Amino acid sequence: xxxxxxxxxxxxxxxxxxxxxxxxxxxxxxxxxxxxxxxxxxxxxxxxxxxxxxxxxxxxxxxxxxxxxxxxxxxxxxxxxxxxxxxxxxxxxxxxxxxxxxxxxxxxxxxxxxxxxxxxxxxxxxxxxxxxxxxxxxxxxxxxxxxxxxxxxxxxxxxxxxxxxxxxxxxxxxx
Amino acid sequence: xxxxxxxxxxxxxxxxxxxxxxxxxxxxxxxxxxxxxxxxxxxxxxxxxxxxxxxxxxxxxxxxxxxxxxxxxxxxxxxxxxxxxxxxxxxxxxxxxxxxxxxxxxxxxxxxxxxxxxxxxxxxxxxxxxxxxxxxxxxxxxxxxxxxxxxxxxxxxxxxxxxxxxxxxxxxxxxxxxxxxxxxxxxxxxxxxxxxxxxxxxxxxxxxxxxxxxxxxxxxxxxxxxxxxxxxxxxx
Numbered sequence: 001x002x003x004x005x006x007x008x009x010x011x012x013x014x015x016x017x018x019x020x021x022x023x024x025x026x027x028x029x030x031x032x033x034x035x036x037x038x039x040x041x042x043x044x045x046x047x048x049x050x051x052x053x054x055x056x057x058x059x060x061x062x063x064x065x066x067x068x069x070x071x072x073x074x075x076x077x078x079x080x081x082x083x084x085x086x087x088x089x090x091x092x093x094x095x096x097x098x099x100x101x102x103x104x105x106x107x108x109x110x111x112x113x114x115x116x117x118x119x120x121x122x123x124x125x126x127x128x129x130x131x132x133x134x135x136x137x138x139x140x141x142x143x144x145x146x147x148x149x150x151x152x153x154x155x156x157x158x159x160x161x162x163x164x165x166x167x168x169x170x171x172x173x174x175x
Numbered sequence: 176x177x178x179x180x181x182x183x184x185x186x187x188x189x190x191x192x193x194x195x196x197x198x199x200x201x202x203x204x205x206x207x208x209x210x211x212x213x214x215x216x217x218x219x220x221x222x223x224x225x226x227x228x229x230x231x232x233x234x235x236x237x238x239x240x241x242x243x244x245x246x247x248x249x250x251x252x253x254x255x256x257x258x259x260x261x262x263x264x265x266x267x268x269x270x271x272x273x274x275x276x277x278x279x280x281x282x283x284x285x286x287x288x289x290x291x292x293x294x295x296x297x298x299x300x301x302x303x304x305x306x307x308x309x310x311x312x313x314x315x316x317x318x319x320x321x322x323x324x325x326x327x328x329x330x331x332x333x334x335x336x337x338x339x340x341x342x343x344x345x346x347x348x349x350x351x352x353x354x355x356x357x358x359x360x361x362x363x364x365x366x367x368x369x370x371x372x373x374x375x376x377x378x379x380x381x382x383x384x385x386x387x388x389x390x391x392x393x394x395x396x397x398x399x400x401x402x403x404x405x406x407x408x409x410x411x
Contacts, residue, residue, distance in 0.1 A: 116395070116402065126388035134364070148385055155384045162397075163221065 003035065004043050005082050008071060011053060012079050015070040018044060031143060044069055052078060101161060105172045111165055119158050122151050187212040187376055188233055188344060193242030195228050202228040204399040215367055215377040217387035220396035226380045227348055229396060233378060234267055234346045235259040247343065264293055268337030270347040276332055278322035282313060285321055286335045293340065307335040311365060327358035334366050338373065345370060347379040351386055363389045
């Protein structure tokens, strides 16, 4: 998640204070990694420097004085362009996993056992995510779903590789 | 046996080194597995690996060619056909991929059927069926013929039918295999949630990791052998 673009996007709804931006960011995007206040204000300063937001005058409040930030036309253009651009279709190649399988075969180690262990690790995480889904709010459930579908894809790869381990061993040993 | 002074329950259901062949094809080879009371266990594996055969042997539908199957301290595979049928009717519930409901009967008839076959009074059978239909949010469809239900509704009716006798074990063979992702998830949530409330043991065969992730534990079946990934190697 790109923090500057997420904050810009939140400001595109309406002008907001740093405290409120942090609260909304943590609610929707943080997922257990709350945004430090320092990062919120340093990001807003950079966005202001680059002409993407403007900071209002300091306003007295219950606590220290605070500034209301507004998005500029340049900032809006950046948000629009970012939203219109599709996310790269990452291949999610399990390069470490694949490297380990190939090396295990080359070195005569038990690649099957390694894949079984990896499978169990994936399943354990999937159980944790399923538990999060059962008790969680819709936002948490949908994020858990995203992770579950990706882990499921990994597992299918593990199963296909398991089924073809003999052929892969021959290929690797011939090379 | 105890751990930290607390008793550890013995297995409720156990396969001990069972073999089973279909002609020349050996579906199970010394397959061993144990399930503790209240546990939800997923049996996974590729098509043709022997996972459904294992489920059928555990449920007393098939008898193994060699090895033993134990249920609740009793040897299951040496019981007569009649005794095994009775056990399946009284102690086990079943959910299959396509519901396997009787299409000419209503939803309420289908759910009450196991109780009626077990010689429960008609009034009592339908009263209990109605309770389960309500828990599965099917009460408004109780008079509908099951042939008119959607896939998800039919599986919910199958779950009600499986649980209506308060069985010790529910066996589910690819219960979400014919459903879309979201409907399948709802069906699994209901099955697992109700089983936990009732303390019912569930053995579910699935090739879907998302279904297996709803279970407490999973084992893999490959070439007729059972592998427990948390122990490593074939289970003995």
